[in-house]
Amino acid sequence: MQQKLTGTPSIQPANLLGLIKSKGTNYWMKVRERQMLELFHATSKRVPAYKDYLKKSKVNPERIETLKDFASIPPINKKNYLRVYPFDKLVWDGDIKKPITIHATSGSTGEPTYFQKEFIFDRRRELILENFFNCNELTLEGPTLFVITFGMGVWSAGMSIYTAAYLATNKNTYPISIISPGINKIEVLKILKKLAPYYQQVIIAGYPPFVKDIIDDALREGIDIKKFNTRFIFTGESFTEEFRNYLSEKAGIRNIFTDTMNTYGTSELGAMAVETPASIFIRRLAQKKNVYKELFGDGVNIPTLAQYIPYFVNFECVSGDLYFTGNNTIPLVRYQPGDSGGVFTFQQLENSLLNVDVRLKAEFEKLGISKYIHKLPFVYVYERKNLATTLYGILIYPEFLKIALLNRQLNQFLTGKFTMIRKHDKRQNQYLEINLELKKGVYFKKYYETKTLEKIIETLKLKSSEFRELYKNLQNKANPKLVFWPYEDEKYFKPGIKQTWVKKIS
Known part of the structure; x- marks a missing residue:
């Protein structure tokens, strides 16, 4: 059985988690090519705005047959696409008569920008959380308390992760209790004082600096965070490995590779790529100058390094700029989010590290994380320059x-x-x-x-x-x-x- 988003061509295999655990680079590159081309052709036929955009750009969709052809398609962005066409022309078949969840974010003008998501996108984030839960036996043994400290209400991060956690917990009958105090430090501290002691483990999801405030204040108030077997889920911004070390030390994180996870996402498509034990290990390794240069060149800032699922989204790098192609209520083909970075296959990254005498398989075995390693492709992202x-x-x-x-x-x-x-x-x-x-x-x-x-x-x-x-x-x-x-x-x-x-x- 397959899950299908109403009205769109996006199909997600029912056994996707099994595929993630078992498949290698060749499989994922074939999926990438198929997904990108299929989404382009479906969008060119069924999305009024994109059909018009291609016509004005003098692109004949029938001539786009290979990834080389695909690379010739003019990219889209907020300025030349999302802000040009009315919402009802941007969606599949120009039809919004279907179940849609709407989130908001404040843009550069201070006015909210609204983004629409359908149920399949909650299922996608559910799968990401399910994989994270499975990286720690205590989470599954329970009882586990999941504390969501993102902004709730209309804001996307909090509501999205709540829905995904609810779905993952109930589908799999995980022994996980969910509570959503939002960005309210007083309430979070009350939860850690009065509720957390009844649980074997606590997972805190929030913006990195806010989570740090929680941990610092909890310790100042005499709350023994280390006894909670704490795990962290972050999104919203990148952070340094020094920051990860600081939090891990203060909270007594048992395994920094499996018990912390940052997310790379955009308002347009939500969570697109996540840190994994493999990406965290490699990013920490890149603190060594020779490793950094081999992977990222002559820069100085270590980018966020994450893995993505080609059934959900796919990335390209053009002259240092990232483009993504992904299905949504508003499907996006070769979309420019304004981020700079690059992409690797697992095999490319593995081969590059051999040039600096790093053998990933041996390193993963040494750390005891081999069973949590997936050979999904990687994307790395630098913070946006001179924008915000x-x-x-x-x-x-x-x-x-x-x-x-x-x-x-x-x-x-x-x-x-x-x-x-x-x-x-x-x-x-x-x-x-x-x-x-x-x-x-x-x-x-x-x-x-x-x-x-x-x-x-x-x-x-x-x-x-x-x-x-x-x-x-x-x-x-x-x-x-x-x-x-x-x-x-x-x-x-x-x-x-x-x-x-x-x-x-x-």
Whole structure:
């Protein structure tokens, strides 16, 4: 029996988890080619917007027969596709008369953007969670408490993972209890104090910096986190291996490869790729310069490395930019999410590591994780450059600050230029640093800091409902750190060059 998304050509084998555990590179590359071509042809025939887009791009769908042909199709993105056509022209057969779940995210304007998902997408995330549950015997032995600390309500991350956990738990009768306090630290701490002691294991799902806050505060309040056999599921942003080490040490993680998992996803398609024991091991290995260079070239930041299921989504890398092709209520073919990175097959990555004397099979056996290794393809993703930064998984766009700095009072002493940097202190606490340029001849006064911070917080709360919810729970801990610089200081405000609104550091 196969599961089919109503109205679309996407078919997912009923025994997919078994295929993931048993199949190798050749199988997955054949699936990749078939899925990409089939989705393209179905979309070109049955999605009014895409049919029109191809016509305007002078693409004859009948001539697209191979992956080489496929690579000639003009890519789509928000600007040239999603924002050009009305919603009812973007969906299969122009028909929204079917069960659809709608989630929202705040875009660069602060206005919510709505995304639609059908039941099959919950089933896909269910399978990802099921695989994660199966990587730890204590989870299946139970009782296990699953604590979801993502924003709930209309926001996609919390509702998606709740639904997937509910489906996986009930389908398999796992001994897992689910509770969803959302981004509410007080409630989470109450749960850890009063409810968690009744369970053999606790799984905490949330944005990385928020999860860290929970662990730090729990330890400060005398909660013995280590006795919970804790596991973590993250999404929303990347993090360093130092961050993973910090959390693992504080929470007493037993196996860093099987008990932590980050997710790479987009609003358009949801969770697309996830960390696995294999990807975590390789990413940690890439902290060695020779390994990093062999895999990622001459960069400095270690990207998120994850594996993906070709039945769900497929990736291409074009001149360092990632494109993905995946089925959805709005199917997307060669879509540009704005991310940079690259792709590997399992075999390619395995062969590359031989060049630096790393034999993956032997390493996995040594670590005792061989039975959790799957030969799915890999995608690696760098954080987006000069677009936005994140704070507790929430996107902070430069536009928000530009609006705040237009305030008349602030204009008396600030030029309106700034550079945002997300940083971590020695205790791995995340904070947002905002470097601001003073006007020529103006010298810093404490009053400037107070007034500027007040206006920035006011604007962020006004423009981003996610930040408003975060601030309600974290209060002053969500405040950015402001640093004031002299006019045209060369560190951030060198004259004659384009202003860098967002700076990324490793």
